[in-house]
Amino acid sequence: MRTTIIKKTLRVPTSDGAPGDGAAVARQLDAALIRSGFKASRELLDHVGGLADAEDYAAEVVRAVKELIGARGQHNPYFKEFPHNVPDTLAFWWECLRDALEQGVAPTNNLLDLPKYGRVQHSYEEMLRAHDELIPSLKDRITLVHLGGTLDEEAQRLFEELATSPIPLAENDRVLLGELAVLCPDGELDVPVRENRAILNAARLVAQRPLQDIDTVTDVLRLAAEASGGDVTLQEPTRFRSFRRPERRALLGALNEVAESKLGDVGQNREAWKRLGERLHPHEYPFERAQDVFAMARREKVARSFAGQVELAFAENDTARAVGILAKAPGMLLRQVDRLLRHGAENLAVHVEAAVPEVSSRVLVSVLEHLSNRTTPDAARIFATRSRRVWIADDDREPLDPKAVAEIVEVVENELVGRLPEYSELVVDDEVLDVVVPVTGTEEGFGVLPRGSKLWLEGDVLRFFVHWRQHAKRTDYDLSAVLLDERFEYRGQVSWTQLKQDGAFYSGDVTDASDGATEFIDVHRIKTNAKYVVPQVNIFSGEGFDDVAESMFGFMSRDLEQMGKPFEPSTVRARSAMRGKGKVALPVMFEREGDAWYGTWLHLYLRGTSWGNRVEENRDIVKLIAAAALRRKYFTVARLRDLFARKASTEDAPAIRIGLAQDETGTVTTVSELGKLLSD
Template sequence: MRTTIIKKTLRVPTSDGAPGDGAAVARQLDAALITSGFKASRELLEHVSGLADAEDYAAEVVRAVKELIGARGQHNPYFKEFPHNVPDTLAFWRECLRDALEQGIAPTNNLLDLPKYGRVQHSYEEMLRAHDELIPSLKDRITLVHLGGTLEEEAQRLFEELATSPIPLAENDRALLGELAVLCPDGELDVPVRENRAILNAARLVAQRPLQDIDTVTDVLRLAAEASGGDVTLKEPTRFRSFRRPERRALLGALNEVAESKLGDVGQNREAWKRLGERLHPHEYPFERAQDVFAVARGEKVARSFAGQVELAFAENDVERAAEVLAKAPGLLLRQLDRLLRHGAGNLAERVEAAVPEVSSRVLISVLEHLSNRTTPDTARVFATRARRVWIADDDREPLDAKAVAEIVEVVENELIRRLPDYSELVVDDEVLDVVVPVSGTEEGFGVLPRGSKLWLEGDVLRFFVHWRQHAKRTDYDLSAVLLDEKFEYQGQVSWTWLKRKGAYYSGDVTDASDGATEFIDLHRDGLKAKYVVPQVNIYSGEGFDDVAESMFGFMSRDLGQMGKPFEPSTVRARSAMRGKGKVALPVMFEREGDAWFGTWLHLYLRGASWGNRVEENRDVVKLIAAAALRRKYFTVARLRDLFARKASTKDAPAFRIGLVQDETGTVTTVSELGKLLSD
């Protein structure tokens, strides 16, 4: 848990070890952190200096930050001298064929049958000797590591941060919240996200404590799914476990307290309710309303859902009745605004003004972002689920009326301005202006930002990488990049089928990851002609992103004169875990602008084929996604700053600074904390 807390918060829980002289270890700790692009705060160094047995404590800190940036493994590229001396593709294949013939192996049409192909031919130590030491630069990243409270205090603090998050958590954070819910007292917390409520209630259920904050039937279904080790979001089917008798009584009792008007929600998850009913035996308990839930699921009782009433009104072309029904559910009204506007509903601005006080800030932000992109037509619609799966369709919708949109936008913005905290001064770091205000959790990692966020990268060389370690069977991932011009037209690729072109170099194809494998692609600013570069990770064979023991994508930047080995921790700008259902990952895209690079986070997964995915087969889809991602208007920190400017400052209120990372003072509001500024 200490390592998890350090990786998640960059706060190091204090040690309860005996006092003594740890000054030498403190100096060694700071030196070790600097080589990885981190630095210990003054309080952390003072704490280590006062410990008698500081070695293990300091080693754990270093181990945690190395795991955070992906520096624990040995990143050994296929081509020992990469990015230098990368061979021509056909010349390399001929060399592999010649090697097979020299060993008496009959040639085939499959590269994987050649002994030299896909298997690193040198040791990690031999690779290190082929590279000069990295020359440090003032441009290298330095991230501060702070001293926290005790382990119990930091665990409780992290638990409360996750539980009270105003936005839905990513999968890894939901799992962490479940662990912490067992260890930490939950007290009187305000938990706005229903998935988080279910996670906390699952811990209460197992501990036979009273359940809390249940007011819909779906809350109980989420709780049962979480308590069964299933998907609390209900996107994937859950195999419900056998519940103990006290657990069955608690779940059915909670269902019995839900208002009868909520029975219409059962139809959204009818099959899941049937399976759960087989585990709960509702007929054995005197809870009539709970029994009605399962009767609705079986079709023995009719309960028209709220959404069904809305659909009926639209089907009868009665848009005003649909608007009246939706007005009773403020959140649903905001989510249906596009449809109401397209059907010409009247008085929408007034209805929205009455609804917005009851709607969460993340929904209001999503509405603003959506409406910002609906007054002009687009060539294609790119859909992305919460699981980050993406698909594309033609955009045949008529653009919305700009005047009607502007009226609604003003109402929603006014509500967000009302929710902003009073402030005396606001400082926004330039590097965070193009970061998207998060409305859902992001991938686990370091320097990871919400989809659509832009970050500025300087340096002569931009290098991105993929690292994976297979779990049970041979697994081959392929790092590739699509090169596009100013009009998003295809200009070429870099991949295992095209090892290099002017300004772009591939480190070589590794086809087995039993001990972990890494592939790199280098982009040299002065040689590359492409305007846009879209990296992708293709699953060629083996285990999926959710099945491997480890998988991650990251990127780093450096100057040519810095030298160094292929993976240098201090030059890593971001490292993101790859966990998704598709066979092709699109983590980020890069854009050249003058002497700088701009990265735009995508966090998307394409379905792909079951086997043999290659960049040649998906490059046209990637072009559309790249164009749509850059053309889309996002709700960024810059727009949030403008809303602050419309709210008059208050002399005696606190000052706010918004930045990417926490500083020595501990007063910076980071990206992950922005949601708390817009308290509902």
Template sequence: MLEKLIIQKTLRVPAVAGATGDATSVSRQLDVVLMSAGFKASGPLLEHLSRLEPGTAMDAAVRVLGAVRELVGDHVAHNVYFRDFPRGVPDTLEFWASCLRDALVGSRVGGDGGVPSDEQLLAAAASGGINLLALPRYGTYQHTYEEMLAAHADLISDAKDRVTVLHLGGTLAEETTALYLQLAGSTVPLGEAELALLEQLARECVDGDQPTTIPVRENRAVVNGVRLASGRELVAVDTVTDVLRLACQFSGGDVSLAEPTRFRSFGRPQRRALMAALETVVAANPDKLGDVRRYRQRWKSLSSGVHPHEFRRYPHAQDVFAVARGDLAARSLAGRVELAFAAGDVGRAVERLAMAPGMLLRQLDRVLRSCGPDETDMVIRTLQSVANRVSGRVLCSVREHLGNRTAPDTARVFANRSARSWVTTDERPPLDAAVVARVVALLDDELAHRVPLSHDRLVVDPAVLQVALPLSGKASADGFGVMPRGSLASVDGEVLRFFCYWKQTMQRTDFDLSALLLNEDFDYLGHVSWTSLSFDGAVSSGDITDATNGATEFIDVPLRAISAHYVVPQVNIYAGEGFDEVAESLFGFMTRARGQQGSPFEAKTVRSRSEMRGNGRVALPLVFIRNADFTWSAKWLHLYLQGGVNFNRVETNRLSTALQARGIVERRYLQVQYVVDLMSREATSVTEYTPGMAFDEPVTFVGLERPEHLPEGSQVFTLDTLRELVPQ
């Protein structure tokens, strides 16, 4: 399992231990099969496999192929309702009428006592009074997967088909340790899937090398949860809230503290470790008690599991629970700041915020809106004095925020840690452009000193420049070719085809893949869904209403012919289990040239495949944008609307979808281009990467994928490690 996760996460295949031999034919066969899925093995990987005993090499090849096929969604059979899709999709009402006709053949129901006429059936279908789910032909596959494949010609290769290189890694132990150190030492919060992977890796590496620092507190809680369970010493605990997060992690709860946790019963060694950690933190700085009141109820709940009264030798730890009970007063820094703001004393508020520089940066917008012209210089001087004590991620977040504050936003889009989104109007007064420019220059100068540049020669693939800087893993999703929210990626090809696949767990579940088509002003033009099988050249593969064995729906969009300016795919839950309840749920898109033929799903044409695991009932993965030169781009949304419990349709959420898409499209995100510009200040040379480029010395490389022939010792930032670009 770890080997598969490492391959999928890093595109590196751990070196296989085993007897030597000649497996040249096996490695060649693997490379051929990999090409059919859009992958190829690097030279060193093929050479390594070729030197293994054939049986060992074959076992490794099977594991590698299984990992990459799952990565792009090729591990399941993607059937379609209309066998010849995208050809032969009927008019919606005529299709409904045909389903009704088939259900009524042999019945005496016509106006003259016979089978109803076409006109009567069309009228019945248009009335909206038909229960489509009750019709035998509707919503279930009418042919086998093999019959569907037989109806389609083979895919014709195209020069723009995707080819992703798999590289040879170190031993499984070495790759496990490297990935563990990378995730644990991340400077940005990890997504849910990565946190689960970090926990698994931490168990494997509990007695091995440990990161020198764990900057993100949620990551710290995951690592310490494993260490607490195995009786190891805790690391990097420096606030009382770190201990609370650890208790939540150990109890299987939410380390982000967004949701309450039901604490488990702790064994005495765990209770002692938690109390000892609290004792160390509060003894070193009693002001840390001020953080307790924010989560007062959770501390009170935790006390029943920790039994503080059993540990009288830890008096400072006892104080934590005394504050939670209200027996001991401890005012937080945030409370003192609020008192200063309430009194209208901005200077005092800034003075107190400067005691926690990160808090000052996070409240900078409020501070700048509250201070007058005479106080602005004081604020900027304070910023200059404390900026070097603030994490690079916070500085970048503020830099991005200020880039959008000199004019009101068309719509303010908010997304919580689960990507559940909501939108509101922007009623904040804009910040003064001159003040923003001064602060931005200060932030740029500070960040320029922190860029991660190991080699003087910087090589950059232009395709990565418009990717949003990954300031949080929670603004993305697990998968292949997935980019953070706000990222822009070019969409090559004449035909865009996106798809969703789901497999229900226990109850009948109906997901509906739909597309909202908007004009340049984000006004509604039309839609494609089960209620409108085609519009403006875009066409649906048909509605599947039961996913006992898995189900797939597709939508085809002819990019050169469609008149819409924005195409917004969405997945609506019409009935059944949620995205985080089904056994499997994924979204992806492919691009093709006209005339390539092929089956509806072809792995080598998949550009991206992402998991859908939000807690809303409507998923908005991304939006496709027509550019001024009639090329197309994709901008990632990673949003979920609350929707209704059942019967969600694209028609009923079109206004909120359009508004949220607009909010993301028009927002200026901090992109990889920004960090590359900062790195260029320090580099002696900056080179644009071109395929096949030769290197004669180690370089710092920034791109979507690692080139095949980079010299040993090069510093590499690719899509899965772009978080490491965020200055520390």
């Protein structure tokens, strides 16, 4: 848990070890952290310096930050001297063929059958000897590591931060919340996200404590799914476990208390309810309303859902009736604003104004972002599911009337301005202005930002990498990159089929990851003519992103004179886990601008094929996604700053600073905390 807290918060729980002289260990800790791109705060160094046996404690801190940036493994590229002396593609393949003939191996058309192909031919130590030491640069990243409270205090603090999050958590954070819910008292917490409520209630169910905050039938279904080790978001089917008798009574009792007007929601998850009914045996308990739920799932009883009433009104072209129905559900009304505007709803701004006080800030932010992209036509619509699977469709919608949009935007912005905290001074770091205000959780990792966020990278060389370790069978991931010009036209690619092109160099194809495998691509800013570079990770064969023991993508930047081995922790700018349902990952894209690179986070996965995915087969859809991602207008910190400017400062209120990382004072509002500024 200590390691988890350090990786998640960059706060180190205090040690309860005996006091003594640990000054030497403190100096060693700081030096080790600096080599990985981190720096211990003064309080952390003082704490370590006052411990008698600080070695294990300091080692755990170093191990945690190395795991955070992906530096625990040995990143050994296929080409020992990469990025230097990368051969031409055909010359390399002929070399592999000659090697096979010399070993008496019959040649085939399959590169994987050649002994030299896809298997690293040198040790990690031999690779290190082929590279000079890294020359430190002032441009290298330095991230501060702070001293926290006791282990129990930090666990409780992290638990409350996750439980009270105003936005839905990413999958890894939901798992962590479930672990902490068993360890930490939940007290009187305000838990706005229903999935989080279900996770906390699952812990209460197992401990036979009273359930809380259940007011819809779907709340009970989420709870049962979480308690069965299934998907609390209900996006994936759950195999419900056998519940103990007290658990069945608690679930059915909670279901029996749900208002009858909300039973129409059963139809949204009819099959899941039927499977759950087989486990709960509702006929054995005197809960009539709970029994009605399962009767509706079996279609023995009927109740029109709220959404069904709305659809019926739209089907009959009765927009006024649709508005009247939606007015009873403010959140749904805001989500249907686009549709209502397209159907010519009258006085919609008035209804929106009445609804916004009851709608969460993340929904209001999503509405503003959506409307900012609807007054001009677009060539295509890019859809992404909660599992980050992406698909594209033609945009055949008529653009919305700018005047009508402006009226809605004014109402929503006024509500958000009213929710902003009082402040005496607002300071927003320049590097965070193009960061998107998150409305849902992001991938696990370091330096990971919400989809659409931009970050600036200095350096002559942009280097990105993929690392994976297979679980049960041979797994081959292929790092590739599509090169595009300023009009998003294809200029080439670099991959295992094209080892170098237009200032981009590939480190070599590794086809087995029993002990972990890493592939790199270098793009030299001065040598390349590409305006945009879109990395992708293709699953050629083996286990998916959700199935491997480990998978991650990251990027770094460095100057040409820095030298160093391919993976230098202090140059890593970001490292993101890869967990998605598709066969092709699109983590981020890069834009060359003057003397720098701008990265835009994508967090998307293409369906791909079951086997043999290659960059040549998906480059056209990648072009569309890249163009759409850069054209889209996002709700960024810059727009949040503009909202703050409309709220007069208050002399006695605290100052607010928004930045990417926490400083020594511990008063910076970081990206993950932005949602809390828009208090509901």
